Amino acid sequence: MKTLYFDCFSGISGDMTVAALLDLGVPQDYLIENLKKLGISDEYEIRISKAVKNGIEGTDFDVILKEEHHHHHDEQIEHEHEHDHVHEDYTHVHPHVHDEHSHGYEHHHHHGRNLFDIEALIDGSTLNDNVKKLAKDMFRVVAEAEAKVHGKDIYEVHFHEVGAVDSIVDIVGTAICIDYINPDKIVSSPVNTGRGFVKCQHGIMPVPAPATLNILKDVPIYADEREMELTTPTGAAVIKTLASEFRKFPELKVKKAGYGCGKRNTEKPNVLRVILGETDSQENCILEATIDDMNPQIYGYLMDKLFEEGAKDVYFTPVYMKKNRPGIVITVTAPVILEDRIKEVLFRETTTIGIRKLNIERTELQREFKKVGTEFGEISFKVSKYKDRVVNVTPEYEDVKKAAERANLPLKEIYGAISRHIGEFYNR
Ligand SMILES: O=C([S-])c1cc(C(=O)S)c[n+]([C@@H]2O[C@H](COP(=O)(O)O)[C@@H](O)[C@H]2O)c1
Numbered sequence: 001m002k003t004l005y006f007d008c009f010s011g012i013s014g015d016m017t018v019a020a021l022l023d024l025g026v027p028q029d030y031l032i033e034n035l036k037k038l039g040i041s042d043e044y045e046i047r048i049s050k051a052v053k054n055g056i057e058g059t060d061f062d063v064i065l066k067e068e069h070h071h072h073h074d075e076q077i078e079h080e081h082e083h084d085h086v087h088e089d090y091t092h093v094h095p096h097v098h099d100e101h102s103h104g105y106e107h108h109h110h111h112g113r114n115l116f117d118i119e120a121l122i123d124g125s126t127l128n129d130n131v132k133k134l135a136k137d138m139f140r141v142v143a144e145a146e147a148k149v150h151g152k153d154i155y156e157v158h159f160h161e162v163g164a165v166d167s168i169v170d171i172v173g174t175a176i177c178i179d180y181i182n183p184d185k186i187v188s189s190p191v192n193t194g195r196g197f198v199k200c201q202h203g204i205m206p207v208p209a210p211a212t213l214n215i216l217k218d219v220p221i222y223a224d225e226r227e228m229e230l231t232t233p234t235g236a237a238v239i240k241t242l243a244s245e246f247r248k249f250p251e252l253k254v255k256k257a258g259y260g261c262g263k264r265n266t267e268k269p270n271v272l273r274v275i276l277g278e279t280d281s282q283e284n285c286i287l288e289a290t291i292d293d294m295n296p297q298i299y300g301y302l303m304d305k306l307f308e309e310g311a312k313d314v315y316f317t318p319v320y321m322k323k324n325r326p327g328i329v330i331t332v333t334a335p336v337i338l339e340d341r342i343k344e345v346l347f348r349e350t351t352t353i354g355i356r357k358l359n360i361e362r363t364e365l366q367r368e369f370k371k372v373g374t375e376f377g378e379i380s381f382k383v384s385k386y387k388d389r390v391v392n393v394t395p396e397y398e399d400v401k402k403a404a405e406r407a408n409l410p411l412k413e414i415y416g417a418i419s420r421h422i423g424e425f426y427n428r
């Protein structure tokens with residue numbers, strides 16, 4: 001499985017992410033051409049260069065706003081960010097901005113965009129659907145956090161004047177790069193947020209900034225001795241949206257690494273490291289629900305739906321539950337990456353109100369499919385090997401059934417006759 005690992009030992013910001021993904025090998029021209037699809041390339045310039053941080057060469061990514069008085073970094077203290085003032089103005093002038101029809105506001109570059117404007121910009125572009133979805137998901141995460149922190153509606157919060165364009169470039173740029181790399185799975189290390197205080201448009205704020213902290217709910221975070229903001233709200237939104245798991249180095253065969261430079265120099269390399277690798281075994285889980293109040297006609301249909309979604313195995317176990325009620329345990333084995341889809345089927349199709357999840361290790365035999373001609377016609381076999389030795393040869397039930405029907409003989413006789421051929425397949 002193609003796995004992308006984000007090593008956030010110096011935190012994460014929007015520009016560090018794009019820089020790291022470029023460093024990993026996403027072609028610069030590909031990114032720039034795709035960003036043009038947003039139709040706002042007259043508002044910014046992109047600078048991509050190489051930089052060295054504590055002896056590590058990485059990529060530096062900068063969005064330069066065309067208007068000179070607008071500049072933005074993920075720096076602390078010395079940089080001012082204006083979004084608080086903008087919140088106030090915007091709320092005052094447009095109390096119903098979340099109602100798109102009362103949105104008689106003319107946008108031009110001087111005004112920050114709100115979530116509605118940004119979603120419209122993304123939706124109106126020719127970017128592919130996957131990029132659009134990823135980018136919109138990330139923006140929504142930022143907007144939800146901002147709204148929560150400031151007690152406002154998500155369509156009311158404003159992506160601050162200075163940050164709007166570079167947040168758009170960073171977030172959409174990240175989505176373009178991720179879509180290009182197309183990993184099966186994204187994992188992140190625990191996130192170093194930094195500590196201390198940062199001066200932004202709200203004034204002085206504790207690090208992690210309230211929006212960052214809000215976004216990183218359920219994510220393992222820490223801070224080392226560096227007293228500065230290492231993870232920004234944009235970086236937090238990127239990693240929260242992309243990573244399906246947060247943990248220390250997973251076991252993976254390393255293929256490539258990329259380094260995205262932060263803007264400051266610190267005792268530890270101020271870089272975001274991304275690692276592309278192959279994970280050997282597919283991680284699986286068991287999802288279970290126990291039910292005592294469902295129409296039995298639903299079970300067969302449910303099983304079909306679960307297999308259609310990619311379940312590896314589904315079985316039902318009769319049990320006696322509390323109050324001596326007969327019930328059924330539905331057990332589904334599935335790759336962890338399909339967890340959400342399987343849960344969706346279980347919640348949609350059954351009466352359960354809860355699902356248990358167990359992470360499991362599943363050892364799979366190497367399998368090959370073969371065919372053999374028999375007196376009852378051609379039958380398919382599954383030849384299973386463990387450490388290159390054949391341990392099982394299994395005729396395909398559907399073929400055996402058809403042969404039995406054709407010959408008008410009991411199934412067990414066909415199995416018996418076929419077993420003569422099976423020996424030939426052992427130890428090949
Ligand atoms: O605009 C946003 S999302 C924002 C919210 C907050 C809050 O905690 S509320 C803080 N800040 C600070 O602005 C800069 C830039 O952040 P980016 O994510 O736009 O790079 C940073 O110092 C944040 O802490 C921004």
Ligand code: NI
Binds near residue numbers: 083146149150211
């Ligand atoms: Ni804010």
